[in-house]
Amino acid sequence: MELAFVGLGKMGRSILEGVLSAEFAAPSDIGVVERDEKTTNEAAAIYGVEPLRYENLSNAKRVLIALQPKQFPAIAEKLAHPSVGYISIMAGVSTSVLARNLGTRRVVRAMPNIAATIRKSTTALTAPKEGVEAGDLDYAMALFKTVGDAYRLPERLFDAFTAMAASAPAYVALVAEALADGGVHMGIPRKEALSFAADVLIATGELMRLKHPAVIKDEVASPGGTTIYGLAEIEKGAVRSAFYAAVESATRRGRELGEEE
Numbered sequence: 595m596e597l598a599f600v601g602l603g604k605m606g607r608s609i610l611e612g613v614l615s616a617e618f619a620a621p622s623d624i625g626v627v628e629r630d631e632k633t634t635n636e637a638a639a640i641y642g643v644e645p646l647r648y649e650n651l652s653n654a655k656r657v658l659i660a661l662q663p664k665q666f667p668a669i670a671e672k673l674a675h676p677s678v679g680y681i682s683i684m685a686g687v688s689t690s691v692l693a694r695n696l697g698t699r700r701v702v703r704a705m706p707n708i709a710a711t712i713r714k715s716t717t718a719l720t721a722p723k724e725g726v727e728a729g730d731l732d733y734a735m736a737l738f739k740t741v742g743d744a745y746r747l748p749e750r751l752f753d754a755f756t757a758m759a760a761s762a763p764a765y766v767a768l769v770a771e772a773l774a775d776g777g778v779h780m781g782i783p784r785k786e787a788l789s790f791a792a793d794v795l796i797a798t799g800e801l802m803r804l805k806h807p808a809v810i811k812d813e814v815a816s817p818g819g820t821t822i823y824g825l826a827e828i829e830k831g832a833v834r835s836a837f838y839a840a841v842e843s844a845t846r847r848g849r850e851l852g853e854e855e
């Protein structure tokens with residue numbers, strides 16, 4: 595068996611769907627283990643993959659762990675097999691904690707985001723030397739490219755990456771909702787306001803592939819025009835410093851959670 599999934603919640607399912615749709619691995623080469631036999635069988639039937647038990651994991655070349663971090667310590671021992679390469683997406687769980695609990699240094703730590711559900715995740719990956727040399731990191735890079743973009747990142751930056759890129763859909767959704775509320779405040783119907791907010795966010799993201807954000811801002815804000823008046827109000831709300839503080843606070847929280855392991 596090429597790849598086994600442990601935990602098929604929101605993220606596990608998204609990654610499995612990406613893998614199947616890209617034909618990265620055949621369904622007959624993929625297995626799943628869920629919380630109990632019933633949910634394992636149900637999940638396997640939905641995707642046409644193999645239902646597994648923990649003891650079957652030793653037959654897998656690689657195991658992707660998509661459990662909640664708090665669920666991991668209790669079952670780590672049952673997942674541990676010396677000949678398997680592990681890929682974890684558990685927030686805050688370091689490669690050294692993975693290695694200690696799984697009894698092997700063939701581990702990859704990956705941090706995708708919720709956009710994996712639409713195959714637009716920005717995923718960071720890291721691995722110790724053993725994971726690199728065994729080909730686990732290259733395998734995981736290719737795997738996460740089935741659900742978006744994948745980048746190697748030093749592990750010391752993982753908490754910052756989690757705080758910035760993995761949490762970002764929540765930050766940006768809050769900005770989008772506030773923008774739509776502003777439109778509603780001025781009389782635009784809610785449905786249209788939300789749709790306009792989504793359109794401008796997507797378009798601005800695409801423009802940022804071509805131009806620096808400051809250039810986009812300057813091109814829109816003509817002297818004495820409407821946009822610069824709007825920007826003046828946003829600056830009064832200290833939005834920039836709120837984002838600095840948000841990323842700093844979320845990075846610290848990521849470290850704390852990692853230390854609790």
Ligand SMILES: NC(=O)c1ccc[n+]([C@@H]2O[C@H](COP(=O)([O-])OP(=O)(O)OC[C@H]3O[C@@H](n4cnc5c(N)ncnc54)[C@H](OP(=O)(O)O)[C@@H]3O)[C@@H](O)[C@H]2O)c1
Nearest residue numbers: 601602603604605628629660661662663683684685706708
């Ligand atoms: N959601 C995000 O945006 C995001 C982004 C990046 C990384 N992550 C990380 O991805 C991981 C999964 O997140 P998620 O949002 O997919 O969580 P989730 O929806 O709660 O998925 C976890 C899955 O594991 C199952 N499970 C629980 N105990 C198990 C066991 N002993 N054996 C096998 N399966 C078991 C759960 O079943 P039950 O529902 O029955 O408990 C659930 O289906 C987390 O570690 C999180 O930190 C999430």
